[in-house]
Amino acid sequence: METAFKSIAIIGRYMSPASLAQAHLHTQAQAHAQIIELVAHLSAKKIKLCIEENTALYTGLSEHRALLRYEAFSIDEIGQHVDLAIVLGGDGTMLSAARAIVPNNIPLVGINRGRFGFLTDISADNMLPAVDEILAGKCSIERRMLLSAQVIRNGELVFEGCAFNDIIIKSGLRLIELEVYIDNQFVHKQRSDGLIMSTPTGTTAYALSAGGPILHPKLEAIAIVPICPHTLSNRPIAISSASKIEVSLVQAESIHLSLDGQIESTLQQGDKVVIIRAEQTVPLLHMQGYSYYEMLRNKLNWG
Amino acid sequence: METAFKSIAIIGRYMSPASLAQAHLHTQAQAHAQIIELVAHLSAKKIKLCIEENTALYTGLSEHRALLRYEAFSIDEIGQHVDLAIVLGGDGTMLSAARAIVPNNIPLVGINRGRFGFLTDISADNMLPAVDEILAGKCSIERRMLLSAQVIRNGELVFEGCAFNDIIIKSGLRLIELEVYIDNQFVHKQRSDGLIMSTPTGTTAYALSAGGPILHPKLEAIAIVPICPHTLSNRPIAISSASKIEVSLVQAESIHLSLDGQIESTLQQGDKVVIIRAEQTVPLLHMQGYSYYEMLRNKLNWG
Amino acid sequence: METAFKSIAIIGRYMSPASLAQAHLHTQAQAHAQIIELVAHLSAKKIKLCIEENTALYTGLSEHRALLRYEAFSIDEIGQHVDLAIVLGGDGTMLSAARAIVPNNIPLVGINRGRFGFLTDISADNMLPAVDEILAGKCSIERRMLLSAQVIRNGELVFEGCAFNDIIIKSGLRLIELEVYIDNQFVHKQRSDGLIMSTPTGTTAYALSAGGPILHPKLEAIAIVPICPHTLSNRPIAISSASKIEVSLVQAESIHLSLDGQIESTLQQGDKVVIIRAEQTVPLLHMQGYSYYEMLRNKLNWG
Amino acid sequence: METAFKSIAIIGRYMSPASLAQAHLHTQAQAHAQIIELVAHLSAKKIKLCIEENTALYTGLSEHRALLRYEAFSIDEIGQHVDLAIVLGGDGTMLSAARAIVPNNIPLVGINRGRFGFLTDISADNMLPAVDEILAGKCSIERRMLLSAQVIRNGELVFEGCAFNDIIIKSGLRLIELEVYIDNQFVHKQRSDGLIMSTPTGTTAYALSAGGPILHPKLEAIAIVPICPHTLSNRPIAISSASKIEVSLVQAESIHLSLDGQIESTLQQGDKVVIIRAEQTVPLLHMQGYSYYEMLRNKLNWG
Numbered sequence A, B, C, D: 001m002e003t004a005f006k007s008i009a010i011i012g013r014y015m016s017p018a019s020l021a022q023a024h025l026h027t028q029a030q031a032h033a034q035i036i037e038l039v040a041h042l043s044a045k046k047i048k049l050c051i052e053e054n055t056a057l058y059t060g061l062s063e064h065r066a067l068l069r070y071e072a073f074s075i076d077e078i079g080q081h082v083d084l085a086i087v088l089g090g091d092g093t094m095l096s097a098a099r100a101i102v103p104n105n106i107p108l109v110g111i112n113r114g115r116f117g118f119l120t121d122i123s124a125d126n127m128l129p130a131v132d133e134i135l136a137g138k139c140s141i142e143r144r145m146l147l148s149a150q151v152i153r154n155g156e157l158v159f160e161g162c163a164f165n166d167i168i169i170k171s172g173l174r175l176i177e178l179e180v181y182i183d184n185q186f187v188h189k190q191r192s193d194g195l196i197m198s199t200p201t202g203t204t205a206y207a208l209s210a211g212g213p214i215l216h217p218k219l220e221a222i223a224i225v226p227i228c229p230h231t232l233s234n235r236p237i238a239i240s241s242a243s244k245i246e247v248s249l250v251q252a253e254s255i256h257l258s259l260d261g262q263i264e265s266t267l268q269q270g271d272k273v274v275i276i277r278a279e280q281t282v283p284l285l286h287m288q289g290y291s292y293y294e295m296l297r298n299k300l301n302w303g
Helices: A017-022 A025-044 A053-058 A091-104 A124-135 A292-299 B017-022 B025-044 B053-058 B091-104 B124-135 B292-299 C017-022 C025-043 C053-058 C091-104 C124-135 C292-299 D017-022 D025-043 D053-058 D091-104 D124-135 D292-299
Strands: A007-011 A048-052 A071-073 A084-088 A108-112 A139-153 A156-163 A166-171 A176-182 A185-192 A194-198 A221-227 A237-240 A245-251 A255-259 A262-267 A272-287 B007-011 B048-052 B071-073 B084-088 B108-112 B139-153 B156-163 B166-171 B176-182 B185-192 B194-198 B221-227 B237-240 B245-251 B255-259 B262-267 B272-287 C007-011 C048-052 C071-073 C084-088 C108-112 C139-153 C156-163 C166-171 C176-182 C185-192 C194-198 C221-227 C237-240 C245-251 C255-259 C262-267 C272-287 D007-011 D048-052 D071-073 D084-088 D108-112 D139-153 D156-163 D166-171 D176-182 D185-192 D194-198 D221-227 D237-240 D245-251 D255-259 D262-267 D272-287
Touching: A007 A025, A007 A091, A025 A048, A025 A084, A025 A124, A048 A053, A053 A071, A084 A091, A091 A108, A091 A156, A091 A272, A108 A124, A124 A272, A139 A166, A139 A194, A139 A255, A156 A255, A156 A262, A166 A176, A166 A272, A176 A194, A185 A194, A185 A221, A185 B292, A292 B185, B007 B025, B007 B091, B025 B048, B025 B084, B025 B124, B048 B053, B053 B071, B084 B091, B091 B108, B091 B156, B091 B272, B108 B124, B124 B272, B139 B166, B139 B194, B139 B255, B156 B255, B156 B262, B166 B176, B166 B272, B176 B194, B185 B194, B185 B221, C007 C025, C007 C091, C025 C048, C025 C084, C025 C124, C048 C053, C053 C071, C084 C091, C091 C108, C091 C156, C091 C272, C108 C124, C124 C272, C139 C166, C139 C194, C139 C255, C156 C255, C156 C262, C166 C176, C166 C272, C176 C194, C185 C194, C185 C221, C185 D292, C292 D185, D007 D025, D007 D091, D025 D048, D025 D084, D025 D124, D048 D053, D053 D071, D084 D091, D091 D108, D091 D156, D091 D272, D108 D124, D124 D272, D139 D166, D139 D194, D139 D255, D156 D255, D156 D262, D166 D176, D166 D272, D176 D194, D185 D194, D185 D221
Parallel strands: A007 A048, A007 A084, A048 A071, A084 A108, A108 A272, B007 B048, B007 B084, B048 B071, B084 B108, B108 B272, C007 C048, C007 C084, C048 C071, C084 C108, C108 C272, D007 D048, D007 D084, D048 D071, D084 D108, D108 D272
Antiparallel strands: A139 A156, A139 A272, A166 A194, A166 A255, A176 A185, A176 A245, A194 A221, A221 A237, A245 A272, A255 A262, B139 B156, B139 B272, B166 B194, B166 B255, B176 B185, B176 B245, B194 B221, B221 B237, B245 B272, B255 B262, C139 C156, C139 C272, C166 C194, C166 C255, C176 C185, C176 C245, C194 C221, C221 C237, C245 C272, C255 C262, D139 D156, D139 D272, D166 D194, D166 D255, D176 D185, D176 D245, D194 D221, D221 D237, D245 D272, D255 D262
16 A cells, blocks of 8 residues: 555653653553554554654663664654654643654644643544554645744844744743833833743643633734733733744843743843744644544533 | 825714713813814815714804815715715724725724724824824825624525624623534534624724733734633634634524624524625724834723 | 431422423433432431422422322422422522522522532432431531622612522623722722622622632622623622622613522613622531532532 | 820831842932931921831931931831831832731831832822821721741641732742642642732732732632633632631642742642631721722722
8 A cells, every 4th residue: 555654753752761750650551552552553564664762762662673663763863764753642742843853844743642632633542543544645734833932132142942832931930021022113011920922833722821812723823921910901912923022021030931831041131032933834734524623622621 | 285185084973962962061062173173174275075974963063164165975975085084083983984984995094082092093182283194195004804794594694794893792681502613613512691703903892801812903813702601711712814703593582793882683593693804904094103002002001 | 217307398490391392301301200209219208298389290290199298389488398498400490499498597408410510419310318318417507698689769679689699780782881889988980791799609600700709608708790891900809798789870771680690670870789698598408528629629620 | 296106117118239229219319308208207296216227227317317316126126116117118018017017916007109009008299197197096907817828848847937918839930730728628639830829918919910809808818819720710719718728739840939929938849838817917007088999999090
């Protein structure tokens, strides 16, 4: 059979032995068994398989190396060698995998243990039939936007990164003071716990907890959501994804810049954070019949 | 001097003698004096003037007919005879004027007594200098989207209309039950006080009171905001303005359809309301230096 | 065996044949079977049984009159003849039963089909064992407060009533204008869709949908929750239940006063609504081991 | 003239020379002039004056020592020597002064520069007439509750403190996991940015920004407000002030305990924070005619 994808990367949840100790061992064993099942299934179909090296290391895959044909690559290199990436894990695993392989512009699909997530379309129970449908081409690609953040300090670029969900400027303590400019126009000086700049994808994550709206992924928009703003009329706002947001730190004591929930940089007074739409997009692969609204309904218990 | 506009419509707040009785007479007299001042000013510049007929009738303009050259037209006809409309009043007056003249595709600008509104850019204090700048072409046009609503009953179209701010399905009593479909996909069955479909322009009006986000007017989006939803996770959502929203009334006791706050139709069980972006847009005229964010900051006391 | 209660009222969901037609017949039949099961169970224990007359009429109980010993009374009289009332139905049935029998000061307990409700502690699956525990005295009483509303028009009392959940002043149209006074002090003039005055019990009902807080039933408090207020800083407030709230209708077009969701009165401009804690309380009977927080956790899916 | 208070403490905003450098010098000079004006005014009335030692040091009062009779005490001792404390500054200054002198059970009144605050009743413009009215006994006392927090680690008490506004458990990073028990009953496991336990006084401060309700100061209640909770139905709840709240830290990476906005303790996994009403209360002195609702209306722009 001719398959839609000839070479596939498999990326699991990163689990060092240290964190393993904390995790429930039984759950962990099931997750590993599932990865091995997937590798065996694809191996039998003569698909070229590339396994993310930590996934291979920690799941016990290497013990079956005699039987299972695959190569191992680091997360930063794996995208060059495949034309599809399958991620096993939760939305967090999807986010970091997506950012790592975004330069390679290959489609990404997620398999979630238990119920599916906002980003992981396929339930573990349905893994093998779903993968077969994908190989048969019964799927479609949706391009999702990313945000890019730059930190400018005294006129110099001191940090640059991109986020699939959100870029967050937030204090570890209580109140921060920011000035927000959009497209070079002053918006306001804000006192709050922080500020979230979210892609449509990210609007169902942290931004939702902070009171932000849900933006449909097709919307070319960025949501700007204040966290516990001092002024009660400081409400979430959504702007065009073609806009440039600049946030100046009027006062900055232990303020962090997070991308997709990972603290990436500690900001200083006078720092300017510039947020724009990234050039790259993430090609998410969906099964036939995928409905964004059905996913929302299930995940948010609108039933 | 060559002016940017040769013929101008003037539309005031509609005030029948009945409502006049209720209004503060002093405020009313000032509003009338302001209209007369504007008419006199433009009249002296040889601009062709068309006055909305009720405005002419109730403001006492007709008493000065010997001095002030103008023609009177109904709100539905006035747009054909001019290339600019100046509205004196609040956001409510702007909304109804905009809907009335939208087929004529002429720019619209608002003058507000006291502080300016979300839609009325010019403060009364600054009326004459502002008008002169507009005549000198120191202004720009921003196209704002409208929504169109159709009510389908037993397969027949029983109502059709458009809204500049919002389309609201709402009960006069307590709880209604709706089914929402977007682009022919089922979204959810909702129990709530009602549902707001808002243009970006309307997101600073009723939708904001109901907890909706602010959408920048450049965003090609529709905000869908539930009013007091029974399910707490039923949050506001913004979708592409190219989408089609269908709302089915599962249960309907005294449910109204409002367009820009005017009740237009009483709905029945089984009715389907179809909402899409309207074909026409409203060309709003802004002064040089207009900033949407400055307006938000002032109106919402973000200072 | 000596039981804690000698005479028990049974009150079911009021179902006229008209509404029956609308309901799912199968569900209805199950509800009736359950009532008959309860009557038979209690009848065998020599408990004196009083059945609410419509419940007796519509559930088919009367067909078994030869076998099942009971008397039938109207909802307004039934409380005089018993020392416990068992309600079968949802929270709505509990609300109206509680208001009807409140003068008799007898405890009330609810049995809910399917999952239990905020007020109906006992699941249908567990009905008979639970009832036996109650008869064995393995239960406790919690007194819940009620609110009383009076409408004053031109100095005359034109309406009086009480509510277990909430008193709502609300417009069928869009915006109303109210003046609120608490303990004779002016609070504010509010423009909104309406205002909810809620007992702690009612804070998990409509007030929660409108953004109000949850008040624990032990708290001697009234929650005042604005519905879609025009001013974004108009937030819910909780005051002492010893306070007196007065709401004056500045402007009143089609404004209703609802008690526990039932429209009771149409208000006019100038009307004053006075809300205070009612003298009576509702004695809710809970099973041993009842936890308010467990109930919240289950009903609000905090799991 | 016999005055209601014979000895008065004066407590200003604490300003070390370091922070002075940051502050606007002109504002600072005005604040100092105001304190000197107050001291001179009271000194002339033969009131015994005790100045908080840093206030005396940093405001230049000591330069006038020849003319102005006063003694200087540390904030912790000053309360023993007086029967009234006047605080000049904002709500923050009031909070720390209140906590420091609470063991002495003396009334406290605040004078705010510019507009008054939630706690500082007297505007600077009206300082001297207001102080004279207070001395003439035209005032009343309102007792406000405090909260007490204890941190238990491995069965040992490792921290104890009290708060006038709020006790906050919060992460410097993103998500924390807490278990909440009230009166020894399990409430829920919560994933959020943190949790606020607020007195009624504190409900107009940080808790309001986080979406909490306003609780009237007379209400014997504690508000529990989650900060950006992961579960959207996790809403603010108000409970009796007689209740005991226990929060267990399921997972704790860089989690802080703050009292009135001051970080007091870093928490560890397994720590239990116990919050109850403190034994002491703060006697707030109000001018005749003080209205809590008027203050709310002014501060929250309900006008």
